[in-house]
Amino acid sequence: MSSEGTATESRLTAEFFDRSVHLVARELIGCRLFYGDCGGVIVETESYERDDPACHAYVGLTERTEVLFGPPGRAYVYLSYGIHSLLNFVAEPEGEAAAVLIRALAPTSGVESMRARRGERPDRDLCSGPGKLTEALGIDLSQNGADLSTDPFLLLPRGDGWRGQVITGRRVGITKAVERPWRFGLAGSPHISKPAIRP
DNA sequence: CAGTGGATGCTCT
DNA sequence: GAGCATCCACTGT
Numbered sequence: 001m002s003s004e005g006t007a008t009e010s011r012l013t014a015e016f017f018d019r020s021v022h023l024v025a026r027e028l029i030g031c032r033l034f035y036g037d038c039g040g041v042i043v044e045t046e047s048y049e050r051d052d053p054a055c056h057a058y059v060g061l062t063e064r065t066e067v068l069f070g071p072p073g074r075a076y077v078y079l080s081y082g083i084h085s086l087l088n089f090v091a092e093p094e095g096e097a098a099a100v101l102i103r104a105l106a107p108t109s110g111v112e113s114m115r116a117r118r119g120e121r122p123d124r125d126l127c128s129g130p131g132k133l134t135e136a137l138g139i140d141l142s143q144n145g146a147d148l149s150t151d152p153f154l155l156l157p158r159g160d161g162w163r164g165q166v167i168t169g170r171r172v173g174i175t176k177a178v179e180r181p182w183r184f185g186l187a188g189s190p191h192i193s194k195p196a197i198r199p
Numbered sequence: 200c201a202g203t204g205g206a207t208g209c210t211c212t
Numbered sequence: 213g214a215g216c217a218t219c220c221a222c223t224g225t
Contacts, residue, residue: 046217054217056210064210081218082208088217101217131218173217193218 012148012155014073021047021091021098026184028089028100029166034154035137038110040127043186044103044193046171048088050096053176057097067145068097075153077134077144084131085140089148103130103172103183106191113138129193 012031017024025047033039048055056078057068067076068090076088076099088099105127107114114126114136127133134140148155158164165187170178172194185192 048217056217059211062211078217079207079209081206081216083206084218086217103217129218135219171217175216 010156012073012157014071014149016157017072017089017091017148018093019091021049021096021100022182024089024091025100025182026166026168028102029184029186030158030162030164032108032154032156033102033105034109034156035139036110036113036152038107038113038137039154040105040107040109040191041186042102042104043106043189043191045184046101046103047091047098047182047184048101049092049098052180054171054174054178054180055098057099061097065097068099069095070145073148075139075143075146075148077139077141077146079141080131085134086130087134087139087143101130102133104128104185104189104191104193105133105136106186106189107136124190128191132193 025045028042028045031042033042050057052058057065061069067074071094072090072092074090076090077085080086087102090099092098107123107126117138118126118136126136167185167187168181169183170181171183
């Protein structure tokens with residue numbers, strides 16, 4: 001971890017997120033997300049834009065969506081089904097209220113800590129879902145609005161040798177705008193929340 | 200492997 | 213009061 005922790009200059013910053021949310025969601029595949037001692041490679045994301053019935057910001061500015069309407073490069077964390085904290089990255093210029101849902105990681109660091117939180121289970125079940133990965137990393141609602149470019153968050157770009165292929169499909173678990181192909185995944189990864197992305 | 204239903208709490212109508 | 217950007221256990225192949 002120490003080498004990543006000192007690579008401050010290569011962190012993803014607000015400029016990375018200040019672009020099309022769909023492009024950001026695609027380019028996050030293969031990037032590395034750390035939170036404290038734990039982290040891994042992002043292998044699945046979904047994008048949500050403001051003119052999108054499935055996006056929380058669709059109804060406008062409310063107390064819950066305040067962070068969504070704020071500047072890019074911050075964490076939007078909310079409670080799903082009364083149980084799970086779901087982690088999103090705010091994207092697009094401030095006020096556009098778009099975000100990327102982080103759906104799955106391939107764990108690389110702090111696997112023992114993850115198992116302590118998630119229970120004894122195979123690596124492929126530690127972070128293969130949006131609720132699972134927040135539990136594994138120990139992220140909760142207290143991180144809503146947190147700056148992603150400072151500790152305990154650490155976001156690093158794809159390594160130079162990265163040769164992954166990004167595949168797309170329909171988003172998961174929503175009832176509105178189901179047809180929009182805004183789910184992105186790393187081809188062949190066993191850590192994705194459902195075995196295959198079905199376009 | 201596929202389908203079903205319960206847990207659980209907050210937001211918005 | 214309805215509806216969730218989910219997960220897990222359980223059922224029946």
